[in-house]
Amino acid sequence: MKRIRHIVIILLFLLMLPGLRPAVAAEAPLVRVGLWQEQASLLLSSSQPFVVSSADTPAFKQQYPAGTKIFIVWKDKQAVVDGKPFVGRNLRVTPLDEKSADAAIEVNRKSYRGTIDINVLTSGLTAVNKISLEQYLYGVMPKEMPDTWPAEALKAQAVAARTFALYSLHKHEAEGFDLCASTHCQVYGGETVESVNATAAVDATRGETLLYKGKPIYASFHTTSGGMTENSEDVWGSYLPYLRAVSDDDLETPYAKWEMQFTPKELTQKLNAAGLSIGNLAAIELSPLKEKLAANQDRSATGRVKMMRFIGDKGSVMLTGAKVRSALGLKSTLFDIRMIVPEEKKISVPIGQYYKKDIAVNLPPYEERGLYTDSENIRRISGREGELIAIDGRGWGHGLGMSQWGAQVMAKQLDYQAILHHYYTDIEIKKIY
Secondary structure, eight states, X not given: OHHHHHHHHHHHHHHHSGGGSOOOOOOOOEEEEEEEEEESEEEEEOSSOEEEEXXXXXXXXXXXXXXXXXXXXXXXXXXXXXXXEEOSSEEEEEESSTTSTTOOEEETTEEESSEEEEEEETTEEEEEEEEEHHHHHHHHHHHHSOTTSOHHHHHHHHHHHHHHHHHHTTTTGGGTSSEESSTTSOOOOGGGGOOHHHHHHHHHTTTEEEEETTEEOOOOEESBOSSBOOOGGGTTSSOOTTOOOOBOOOTTSTTSEEEEEEOHHHHHHHHHHTTOOOSSEEEEEOOOOOSSOOOOSSBOTTSXXXXXXXXXXXXXXXXXXXXXXXXXXXXXXXXXXXXEEOOOSEEEEEETTTEEEEXXXXXXXXXXXXXXXSOTTEEEOOOOTTXXXXXXXXXXXXXXXXXXXXXXXXXXXXXXXXXXXXXXXXXXXXXXX
């Protein structure tokens, strides 16, 4: 018996040594995701029994059977829970069995893991999903990248999305949460949108984060670059050493090339809607997009528009490429402009001294060149009926960081870490929990 006791004591001593302690996996951090803000009412339910209780006063607690649907209504600047007044400022909605693998709460008919906090504000109800970062990514991935894509592309997206979330924590601190559920942060659909392949990519890269000098980077990504990603300073005006322009093999993918057409009147209306009244559009000033690219006054080294001028009969305005993209609804700032003018459909031919004959013609539209005295940067409006302004573009998105379609192409030959090192310069990929 003594011998057994001695063995147990020795084993306990050995387990106390740092090198022999059993490894304990670090927990993923919790994030607060703002789902709905300043709402007049919220519809709650769950497939399991759930509890609505006060997060700031112990007096309020209600339990509901599985499948029960209740409304929380904002009335007279306070909450009314299933007809019962609540005088506090914070409610918490949790599954009765929080450890259940199927535990989730429905808010406005969408299902979310974790818990739901409802902040009762003077302007309405704000629903916040409090959830682990990894489970948050389960609901982000299918909204940001098709889950049918190659596994290595999905893993690259998972690491980028995790890093972006960590970098952006507390972005909405003043509103009572960390991240929103829209494109302003990352699109988040909760448990409702989860898929097997996307979840597997998150699990396979658990905790892996992109770091620059030991800190998470701003891991921006976009749909497709159109052949070349961009330098951060040419989009935001600020230099980030890990967001450098790199070549991108995505020109044969969908959305790599696009075209939009406007009449001069439509373009004028869009400028007016953006608060830019210059009268009737007379000309546009923008240097041509050329094969051999070089930075100049109005384009970056990758060809994206930095600045361009719209000239009207009542004034002119110089806009950034980002402002033009927003005002006109363009897919990117990598574009060129052509003026398309229809030819006459008939010509009149004199016959003798007093007569003429109209002869039908069917000539194709031609590209207006403007006046001989114009520089190649000036594109004039001719005023001819049927004239169009054609915008020929490449890429979709701001062009910073990882091109998702580029990653899809690269994933056929490279692993996710090589993809990430291609798009983000001088970074390390580290498992931080």
